[in-house]
Structures are given as structure tokens and as C-alpha cells.
Amino acid sequence: MVPLESLxxxxxxxxxxxxxxxxxxxxxxxLGFTAGAEVTMVRNFGxxxxxxxxxxxQIALGRGEAHHVxxxxxxxxxxxxxx
Amino acid sequence: xxRHHRSETSLRRRETAPxxxxxxxxxxxxxxxxxxxxxxxxxxxxxxxxxxGNWPGKTIERKSGSYERDGVAFHVVDxxxxxxxxxxxxxxxxxxxxxxxxxxxxxxxxxDAAIPERSLYLLAxxxxxxxxxxxxxxxxxxxxxxxxxxxxxxxxAALGIPVVPMVATRSDGVAxxxxxxxxxxxxxxxxxxxxxxxxxxxEEVLTKLIALIASYVRDPxxxxxxxxxxxxxxxxxxxxxxxxVPPDVSEAMHRVLFQHEDAVLDIAGxxxxxxxxxxxxxxxxxRVGLVGLTSKLDAVLTHPLWGTGALLAxxxxxxxxxxxxxxxxxxxxxxLVGGYGASLASWAPTVGVPVWLADLVANGVVGGAGMVIxxxxxxxxxxxxxxxxxxxxxxxxxxxxxxxxMHHMGLHGKSFMPLLLGFGCNVPAVLGSRIIEExxxxxxxxxxxxxxxxxxxxxxxxxxxxxxxxxxxxxxxxALVALNLVVLAGLGLAxxxxxxxxxxxxxxxxxxxxxxxxxxxIGLYVWRNIVAFLQKAGSVILVASLVVWFLSxxxxxxxxxxxxxxxxxxxxxxxxxxxxxxxxxxVALITSFVAKENTIATLGVLYGDVASNMRAVLTxxxxxxxLVVQMLFVPCxxxxxxxxxxxxxxxxxxxxxxxxxxxxxxxGVATYQIGTLxxxx
Numbered sequence: 001m002v003p004l005e006s007l008x009x010x011x012x013x014x015x016x017x018x019x020x021x022x023x024x025x026x027x028x029x030x031l032g033f034t035a036g037a038e039v040t041m042v043r044n045f046g047x048x049x050x051x052x053x054x055x056x057x058q059i060a061l062g063r064g065e066a067h068h069v070x071x072x073x074x075x076x077x078x079x080x081x082x083x
Numbered sequence: 084x085x086r087h088h089r090s091e092t093s094l095r096r097r098e099t100a101p102x103x104x105x106x107x108x109x110x111x112x113x114x115x116x117x118x119x120x121x122x123x124x125x126x127x128x129x130x131x132x133x134x135x136g137n138w139p140g141k142t143i144e145r146k147s148g149s150y151e152r153d154g155v156a157f158h159v160v161d162x163x164x165x166x167x168x169x170x171x172x173x174x175x176x177x178x179x180x181x182x183x184x185x186x187x188x189x190x191x192x193x194x195d196a197a198i199p200e201r202s203l204y205l206l207a208x209x210x211x212x213x214x215x216x217x218x219x220x221x222x223x224x225x226x227x228x229x230x231x232x233x234x235x236x237x238x239x240a241a242l243g244i245p246v247v248p249m250v251a252t253r254s255d256g257v258a259x260x261x262x263x264x265x266x267x268x269x270x271x272x273x274x275x276x277x278x279x280x281x282x283x284x285x286e287e288v289l290t291k292l293i294a295l296i297a298s299y300v301r302d303p304x305x306x307x308x309x310x311x312x313x314x315x316x317x318x319x320x321x322x323x324x325x326x327x328v329p330p331d332v333s334e335a336m337h338r339v340l341f342q343h344e345d346a347v348l349d350i351a352g353x354x355x356x357x358x359x360x361x362x363x364x365x366x367x368x369x370r371v372g373l374v375g376l377t378s379k380l381d382a383v384l385t386h387p388l389w390g391t392g393a394l395l396a397x398x399x400x401x402x403x404x405x406x407x408x409x410x411x412x413x414x415x416x417x418x419l420v421g422g423y424g425a426s427l428a429s430w431a432p433t434v435g436v437p438v439w440l441a442d443l444v445a446n447g448v449v450g451g452a453g454m455v456i457x458x459x460x461x462x463x464x465x466x467x468x469x470x471x472x473x474x475x476x477x478x479x480x481x482x483x484x485x486x487x488x489m490h491h492m493g494l495h496g497k498s499f500m501p502l503l504l505g506f507g508c509n510v511p512a513v514l515g516s517r518i519i520e521e522x523x524x525x526x527x528x529x530x531x532x533x534x535x536x537x538x539x540x541x542x543x544x545x546x547x548x549x550x551x552x553x554x555x556x557x558x559x560x561x562a563l564v565a566l567n568l569v570v571l572a573g574l575g576l577a578x579x580x581x582x583x584x585x586x587x588x589x590x591x592x593x594x595x596x597x598x599x600x601x602x603x604x605i606g607l608y609v610w611r612n613i614v615a616f617l618q619k620a621g622s623v624i625l626v627a628s629l630v631v632w633f634l635s636x637x638x639x640x641x642x643x644x645x646x647x648x649x650x651x652x653x654x655x656x657x658x659x660x661x662x663x664x665x666x667x668x669x670v671a672l673i674t675s676f677v678a679k680e681n682t683i684a685t686l687g688v689l690y691g692d693v694a695s696n697m698r699a700v701l702t703x704x705x706x707x708x709x710l711v712v713q714m715l716f717v718p719c720x721x722x723x724x725x726x727x728x729x730x731x732x733x734x735x736x737x738x739x740x741x742x743x744x745x746x747x748x749x750x751g752v753a754t755y756q757i758g759t760l761x762x763x764x
Contacts, residue, residue: 043381
């Protein structure tokens with residue numbers, strides 16, 4: 001698993017785990033960041049906040065917050081890599 | 084109106100007698116996630132009948148209103164926009180407490196048809212509460228333009244509750260929504276909801292929990308819901324149950340919960356799986372990501388460089404519009420009010436009114452209240468511009484772009500909007516801090532908001548600058564605004580590092596799709612902000628201006644030089660000398676505490692022709708010091724009142740006021756001393 005902010009724009013992954021306090025996890029979960037959910041990186045400028053697409057909605061996350069979302073890279077497909 | 088206080092038994096009685104005739108008022112709660120167009124629906128139903136207050140004991144806005152059709156009245160309560168109903172934010176607690184304790188006849192769950200899965204999450208939670216739910220699929224037009232097709236009837240069959248398609252911005256579907264609400268309230272609709280289930284892995288533990296707590300849970304809490312919330316780790320429900328159960332049950336409960344600490348993610352996952360099953364046949368969504376306008380605009384507007392440039396351009400347009408259109412109106416109103424005041428003061432004594440009373444009304448009441456009114460055009464235009472930016476979805480992008488900078492002050496992008504409001508008036512800026520979830524970031528925003536130069540402050544430095552410095556004024560005013568923003572950033576950094584230490588706050592924010600702004604929504608936004616400003620600022624400023632009037636009128640009987648105010652000013656003279664400022668200026672600054680514009684008025688009274696007479700007294704460094712102090716000086720009394728209300732703490736209010744006083748005076752002294760040194764050398 002890799003941290004969410006390491007994805008490049010256009011890359012799609014699947015949520016593996018959320019790290020952090022209960023409140024933080026609960027907030028992200030209600031926004032659709034649940035195990036196995038598909039996340040697509042929309043904007044990532046290498047620093048500052050990122051924008052991801054999850055369950056059809058665009059969500060902006062601070063870089064620190066994105067770091068607490070761990071994702072699996074797609075097994076099949078262009079970006080396949082073991083994690 | 085308050086029929087919803089009825090007891091459980093009357094609810095059952097109505098189940099057996101489904102006649103709609105006896106229904107007079109149907110209480111409807113509007114629930115929905117942020118950005119689903121809930122307020123558009125609310126505004127359409129209630130219009131100007133809406134009542135805006137606060138939720139009891141909270142600083143969150145409570146909006147309600149009424150709508151009538153065919154002799155049936157609908158009392159509509161707008162619940163705060165929330166993504167879910169856990170207790171992780173005040174809004175969520177308010178929303179669920181309202182549904183649980185007030186038992187509205189019907190809850191209308193509004194979802195965004197363009198992102199059905201995500202926005203149905205709230206429905207999954209609402210269905211576990213006792214009130215029946217009507218589902219509204221709003222923004223069907225946006226969904227269609229994004230290639231999302233929805234079959235409301237298929238969804239209705241799957242869910243077992245009424246599903247109403249809607250395009251609220253075109254008033255399309257409102258009548259059907261009211262039909263559905265009425266038929267559910269009168270029990271003529273076969274309401275049989277399929278409720279979400281949890282993972283099979285958790286069923287056993289849930290049954291165990293229910294068995295443990297069942298006999299202790301009291302009305303109005305459904306036992307199964309309480310058990311689920313315990314499993315989700317809901318702090319509020321947890322402490323409620325702790326207070327109800329005996330120690331042995333509590334211990335048993337803890338053992339069960341300890342083994343399932345991470346259930347929260349699975350429960351959310353199960354809800355999404357349930358949503359997936361519900362929408363499978365009813366919703367077809369294209370596999371591709373976002374396309375169209377939103378994607379194209381965002382490529383520029385969220386870019387660190389182009390996005391910042393675009394933001395600066397947008398702000399330049401907003402300010403140009405505000406001042407080009409608003410300033411002449413303000414001057415015109417100012418002259419009008421001033422004229423009335425003056426003629427009142429000279430006319431009243433001729434018909435037997437005591438001179439002091441005429442002066443009180445003319446200078447105290449008309450002067451104070453008039454000041455507030457003259458700034459209304461500027462504020463209205465400013466709020467209008469911000470309302471448009473907010474309603475199109477741009478504000479979320481502005482927050483995203485500014486998050487980079489705000490981060491260094493321990494804030495995040497969400498603080499940008501309230502701070503921006505501050506350029507109009509600091510009062511709504513402080514009130515606007517409510518949108519920030521964490522208390523720490525909210526306090527920080529409240530402390531920084533007064534550093535934003537408001538319309539009145541800008542007017543004062545512009546007028547004074549022109550009077551005292553002539554040609555250089557334009558440049559000086561810009562430099563002063565820049566100085567304020569630098570001080571704001573510095574103060575933010577310092578507070579974040581040394582006072583309100585802690586982690587930078589959590590930035591999680593949805594970026595809604597761009598859409599065409601709705602005139603009604605924006606109109607009501609402007610209206611509500613103006614009314615709030617008049618209520619908050621108007622009353623406080625009026626009282627304060629009466630106090631200042633008293634201090635300036637007595638004991639001299641109208642001669643300011645012999646008044647209490649002059650006594651105070653002379654006492655402060657030593658401090659003023661450090662800045663090269665005479666006592667009259669100190670008096671003017673004190674009166675500016677009531678309202679910033681007072682500086683000009685007071686100086687006018689004390690000096691007559693400000694431009695020529697003050698230039699004779701003040702050296703250029705002293706004039707500059709005056710402008711610097713004016714710019715950084717303590718926020719006006721209405722802002723201080725708002726700071727106290729929103730922070731709920733005298734301590735933080737005092738910190739805010741004290742900091743600006745200290746900053747203003749030291750910057751003033753530094754400006755004068757350094758300026759004199761340079762000018763002299």
C-alpha cells in the first residue's frame with residue numbers, strides 16, 4: 001500500500017486503510033473512503049492539497065490528510081505494481 | 084405549529100385512522116449533504132417567511148419557514164448540511180437530535196442526482212431514525228449533462244419510500260415533493276423502507292449489544308440505532324449509555340466493543356454496499372471521471388500559479404465593483420443623513436425641544452444609526468458578489484488555492500471565505516468562522532478577522548490620507564492595506580506557533596460541480612447577511628454611539644473641549660506624544676471604537692476643516708502614524724461583540740482586542756520615531 005498523495009493525476013487506486021483518529025476516519029468513511037473504494041487522483045501539484053475523485057464526487061484533501069489514506073495500486077492495468 | 088410535540092400514542096392513533104383532513108400543520112425537516120441544493124429548495128418553499136435564529140445553545144444558524152397549499156400548512160425546518168449523522172460535528176448532532184427529539188412528521192432527504200452514491204449515504208443513516216423519509220433527487224439536469232441517468236420509479240421500488248426527481252433551480256418537482264410529503268404524513272402512501280443492513284460479520288456482535296442495553300435505552304432512542312452507534316464508536320451515545328447502565332453491563336459492553344474497535348470503517352462500507360444494491364437497477368453512471376466544464380475550469384482555477392492569478396483577478400473585480408458602484412452611493416447617503424441630522428438639530432430647539440435632547444437625537448441617534456445605514460450599499464454589493472461566487476461553486480476552489488498559504492498559519496482554505504468577508508465588514512467575517520469545524524482553527528480565524536481592513540476603515544484612511552498627505556495618499560492607502568495583510572499573516576504565524584499550538588487543522592472539503600447561480604438563492608443570501616448586520620451591528624453601534632455622545636456632551640454642555648471625552652484624551656496625551664499626535668486624535672481614535680467612521684466625524688468636530696487645520700499640527704511622520712494606528716486599532720464594538728459570541732470566551736476576545744491595541748500603538752510609535760529620524764536626518 002502507498003499513501004494517496006503519491007499518485008499522479010489520472011491514476012486510479014483502491015482504498016486499503018485509513019490511519020488516524022476515530023473522528024478523522026469516520027469523516028473520511030462517510031465521504032466514501034471505505035475499504036476497496038475506487039479513488040482517482042485529479043490534481044496533484046507535488047505540494048499543497050490534492051483533489052481526488054471518490055464515488056463520483058471531487059474531494060480536496062490537505063496533503064497531510066491524504067497521507068493518512070493508504071491505497072492499493074490497481075493489480076491489473078497500466079500501473080500494475082506489487083505493493 | 085407545535086403539533087410535533089405530540090406523544091407517541093397520538094402517532095399510533097393516526098396510523099389507524101388515515102384521514103388527511105385533520106392534518107393542519109405538517110412538520111417537515113429538510114436534510115441533505117452540503118452542496119445538494121437544499122437551501123434552494125428551502126428558499127423556494129419559504130421565501131421571505133423564513134425565520135433565522137440559532138439552534139438552542141449553539142452558534143449554528145437555524146432556519147425555518149412555512150409553506151401553505153390547499154389549506155395544509157407545512158412548517159419547514161432546514162437542518163444543517165451534513166455528510167452523515169455521527170456525532171463528529173455540531174451540525175451532525177443538531178440534525179440527528181432534531182429528528183430524534185422533535186419527531187418531524189416527514190424528513191425530506193435531498194440528494195445530488197449527479198453523485199447519487201455519495202449523497203445517498205445520509206439517507207442510509209436517516210432511514211434508521213423513526214421519522215418517515217421522502218427522497219428528493221435534485222439537480223436531475225446536472226446529472227443528465229454528466230451522463231448519469233436515473234429511473235426514480237425503479238429507485239422508489241427498491242427503497243420502498245417516495246422518490247421525487249427535481250430541478251430546484253427551475254422549480255421543477257416541488258409540487259410532486261409536497262404531494263409525496265402530504266401522502267406520507269397522512270399515511271396514504273404504503274411506506275415500507277428497506278433499511279440498510281450491516282456486514283454479516285457484525286450481526287452477531289450487534290445482537291449481543293442490543294441484548295445488553297435494550298432494557299436501559301430510553302425514548303426517543305431506537306435501541307438498534309443506539310447499538311449501531313456504539314459499534315461506530317460514537318462518543319456522545321457512548322457516554323449517554325454509560326450513564327444509564329449498571330457497572331456490570333458497562334463492563335460487558337466494553338469487552339464487546341473492544342474487539343470491534345475498527346468497525347466504523349466496515350459499517351460505512353456496508354452502507355455503501357447497500358447503496359450499491361439500491362441503485363444498481365436505477366442508476367447508470369458513465370465509467371469515465373469528470374468531464375465537461377468543471378474539469379476544464381478546474382485545470383486553470385485550481386492550479387497553484389494560474390489559480391492564484393485567477394483568484395487575484397476575481398478579487399480585483401469584486402473590489403472594483405464594490406467601490407465603483409458602492410462608494411458614490413455611500414457618500415450620497417452620508418450627505419443625506421448628515422443633512423437631516425443638522426437640520427433636525429437646528430429646527431428642534433425652535434419648537435421647544437431642549438437643546439441637549441435635539442443634540443442627542445441629531446448626533447447620537449441619527450449620527451450612530453445613520454452611519455450604519457450609509458454603509459449598506461457597499462455591503463449589499465459586496466455580499467452580492469460573494470454570493471455569486473459561492474453559489475457557482477467557485478469559493479471552494481478559492482479555498483483550495485489558498486490552503487497552501489493558510490497552512491502556514493495553522494489554518495486551512497476554509498478560513499479564506501470568512502476572512503474575505505472581512506473586507507466588507509468584520510462582523511460577518513467573525514460570524515462566518517462557523518463553517519470551520521475545529522475549535523482551534525475557528526478561534527484563530529476569529530482572532531485574525533479584525534485585522535482585515537473593513538469598508539469603513541478603508542473609507543477613513545482614504546479620506547484622512549487625502550486630507551493629510553495629498554498626492555501621496557493613493558500609494559499610502561495601498562501600502563497600509565498591504566501592511567494589514569502582512570500583520571495578519573505574521574500574527575497568524577505567531578499565534579499558531581506560540582499560543583494556539585497544535586496540529587494544523589484538518590482540510591477535507593468537497594469541490595462541487597460548477598453551476599449557474601440561482602437569483603433567488605443569492606438574493607436571500609444578501610438579504611440575510613444585511614439583516615444580520617443590521618441586527619448585530621445596528622443595536623450595538625446605536626448604544627455605543629449614545630455613550631460616546633454622553634461623554635462628548637457633558638459636562639461642557641456641547642463643547643467637546645470641556646467634556647469627559649476631552650479629559651480622557653488629555654490623560655492619554657503622553658502616549659500620543661510618542662506618536663506626535665495631540666489629544667484630539669486620541670479622542671477621535673476612542674470614538675472610532677464605536678464605528679470606524681467616527682474618526683472623521685470627531686476630527687471634524689474638533690478641528691473644523693481637517694485638511695488645513697490638521698496639516699498645521701501634524702508633521703508628515705505623525706500623519707502617517709495616525710493612519711497606521713487607525714488601520715490596526717482595536718476592532719469596533721460590534722465586531723468585539725461578535726467575537727465574544729462566536730468564541731464563547733472573554734479570554735480570547737480580550738486576547739484579540741489586546742493584541743490589536745498593542746500592535747497599533749507600537750506600530751504607531753515606530754512609524755513616528757523612524758519617520759522623524761529619517762525626515763530629520
